[in-house]
Amino acid sequence: MSSSDTMKIAVCDDEMAQRRQLQFLIEKHRPGTEINLFESGEAFLSAFRPGVYDLIFMDILMPGMGGVDATTKIRSIDASVPIVFATSSQDHAMEGYKNRVIRYLMKPFDPIEVGEVLELAAQMKGAQGGVSVRIGGKDMTFSFEKICYVEQSAHTLYLHMANGATLQLTGKLDDIEAQTPDDSFMRCHKSYLVNLAHVKSIDKELQVFEMKDGDSVHIRRESLREANRMLADYAMRDL
Incomplete structure (x- = not known):
């Protein structure tokens, strides 16, 4: 069992290169973080349980179940887990607002923006008590x-x-x-x-x-x- 200061993060993206880049940036910014990689919305939802993750990076455009549908399902069972939309398009702001995502990250990922999101998620985790x-x-x-x-x-x-x-x-x-x-x-x-x-x-x-x-x-x-x-x-x- 991890201690309270170790973060557990999920990365859901159908492109391996994108998953690996995020994994690299997360590990560089917060060494020791536990990271789970998923290549589809379906795979992530089958493994998801409320309270397990401190942050979820969700790709919007994926074959099969896209990130918006996956996030809607997540929100039906977990109202508070921080979710970030990763996208190459700005077209999904309304869905993000409805599903209370904490940030949009544009691809390719900016290391500074990823760092900011990790710090925000860490603050949210600490504030929960x-x-x-x-x-x-x-x-x-x-x-x-x-x-x-x-x-x-x-x-x-x-x-x-x-x-x-x-x-x-x-x-x-x-x-x-x-x-x-x-x-x-x-x-x-x-x-x-x-x-x-x-x-x-x-x-x-x-x-x-x-x-x-x-x-x-x-x-x-x-x-x-x-x-x-x-x-x-x-x-x-x-x-």
Whole structure:
């Protein structure tokens, strides 16, 4: 698991030369960055999960699913990940505005502009805050968006992460709850703390949050109404 200051970046472009150039520029500007390369919108979406990436470079014009369609799909499940459109044409400003991209980069890539985008993404990552825990003798910080929900069983905490991993540590759920923002995390049960950004819906019959990754998180009966209100308020923030 990477520490909080290591960025994870995706580059989606059908041309290998463009992928390699961006990879070179990113590594030159921020050595140690984890970079995943994808050659199509379809390949990227099949691997994408909310909270995994700190920045996405998305080529607009690709065979099959283009960058605009891929970005629209990304935004339907992740409202906040920084996305940059890479393009050889200025024709897509409206789509960029609708999908809240943070920048347009014209090809061929300008090293200074790539550097500016990386700095902006790093600032956004730092501004999000996170949860600090001690795992295996190491202090680690995870940005809020990377945590789907936290579960307590006896004295053991399980952090269910956006990348599919589950981290185990000794601690109290109260200590995690104290570090999270009240408008996006809910203590929905004595044993569960949920991140509303990763909730798909509420099943009132089963009294659970249905998570976007397919998991279910229990809601205490007396908190069902509050859960509905918080989820509705959270959804309104992204409109």
